[in-house]
Amino acid sequence: MSLSTSVQEQVSDTQIITASCPGGLGTVDAVTAYLYQQGCYINEINSFDDIDTQRFFIRIEFRPDRQSAFNRENFISGFKTKAASFDMDWTLTRKDDKAKVVIMVSKHDHCLNDLLYRYRTGDLKIEIPAIISNHPDLEELAKWHGIPYFHLPVNKDIKPQQEAMIWKIIQDCDADLVVLARYMQVLSSEMCQRLAGWAINIHHSLLPGFKGAKPYYQAYHKGVKLVGATAHYISDDLDEGPIITQGVETVDHSHYPADLAAKGQAIECQTLSRAVRWHIEQRVFLHGEKSVVFAK
Numbered sequence: 001m002s003l004s005t006s007v008q009e010q011v012s013d014t015q016i017i018t019a020s021c022p023g024g025l026g027t028v029d030a031v032t033a034y035l036y037q038q039g040c041y042i043n044e045i046n047s048f049d050d051i052d053t054q055r056f057f058i059r060i061e062f063r064p065d066r067q068s069a070f071n072r073e074n075f076i077s078g079f080k081t082k083a084a085s086f087d088m089d090w091t092l093t094r095k096d097d098k099a100k101v102v103i104m105v106s107k108h109d110h111c112l113n114d115l116l117y118r119y120r121t122g123d124l125k126i127e128i129p130a131i132i133s134n135h136p137d138l139e140e141l142a143k144w145h146g147i148p149y150f151h152l153p154v155n156k157d158i159k160p161q162q163e164a165m166i167w168k169i170i171q172d173c174d175a176d177l178v179v180l181a182r183y184m185q186v187l188s189s190e191m192c193q194r195l196a197g198w199a200i201n202i203h204h205s206l207l208p209g210f211k212g213a214k215p216y217y218q219a220y221h222k223g224v225k226l227v228g229a230t231a232h233y234i235s236d237d238l239d240e241g242p243i244i245t246q247g248v249e250t251v252d253h254s255h256y257p258a259d260l261a262a263k264g265q266a267i268e269c270q271t272l273s274r275a276v277r278w279h280i281e282q283r284v285f286l287h288g289e290k291s292v293v294f295a296k
């Protein structure tokens with residue numbers, strides 16, 4: 001269904017401002033009053049004041065009044081002063097801008113396939129400049145979608161060189177986000193530092209349970225009644241990065257590991273795409289070893 005012209009124009013003008021700062025009186029008022037002074041309507045506003053850590057988070061989607069002479073550079077220049085007075089870390093992005101997402105895979109294709117379908121149908125408004133893999137298995141899938149595929153085999157002897165090539169591709173693509181869609185190689189500390197806060201991994205268990213390799217086997221031997229998936233930012237400590245979102249599905253004694261994997265894969269796809277969507281919509285804030293997520 002096509003949007004009406006006026007709604008299309010409003011969507012194209014929509015901006016997203018995010019900020020986090022030490023908690024204090026008047027922060028919401030300061031930001032919303034500035035938007036009012038700049039002649040902007042607020043489409044959506046979310047905030048969280050963490051009493052435990054005294055940290056405040058806010059996310060506002062807004063659009064300029066059609067009658068206002070909105071100037072983005074002037075808006076930024078004026079907000080810098082406001083933000084500094086509250087010691088804010090802040091961002092301003094255009095809602096319409098498409099994030100450039102580099103996807104990393106190994107042999108499993110379900111998460112890649114789901115992301116590519118959502119990309120092709122416009123469900124995820126992203127660009128995918130490259131797919132990187134340590135195996136050749138998924139090259140045909142990438143070719144079908146017309147996306148460059150980089151097969152970079154790896155072993156412990158050449159891992160530094162392989163990761164250097166990965167990093168060059170990520171930089172050459174000017175990537176905004178890296179997604180590990182069942183990439184089954186542990187990334188080095190150096191790569192984790194480079195990618196901190198903008199590389200999402202899907203782990204096929206409900207973390208912190210069943211970290212590491214073969215979580216469905218681990219779950220089977222524990223007789224779980226739920227299988228799940230966890231989308232998290234990567235960190236040096238394997239599967240310990242800030243959790244973005246999780247999904248679950250019920251199982252029982254009759255499910256063998258292959259059955260758990262079959263049920264879990266659908267959850268992995270759903271959970272990973274939800275995490276990607278929330279990240280590119282600026283809904284996720286890093287907060288120590290955790291995250292604050294203004295879900296929609």
Ligand SMILES: Nc1nc2c(c(=O)[nH]1)N[C@@H](CN(C=O)c1ccc(C(=O)N[C@@H](CCC(=O)O)C(=O)O)cc1)CN2
Nearest residue numbers: 183184185186187201202203212213234235236238239
């Ligand atoms: N530094 C990080 N690297 C990776 C993470 C992470 O959180 N931090 N997530 C993994 C994905 N993953 C589970 O979701 C995972 C992948 C691979 C293994 C593993 O042990 N693989 C091999 C060892 C491979 C290697 O040494 O590179 C094995 O099976 O022995 C565990 C978990 C992606 N990378």
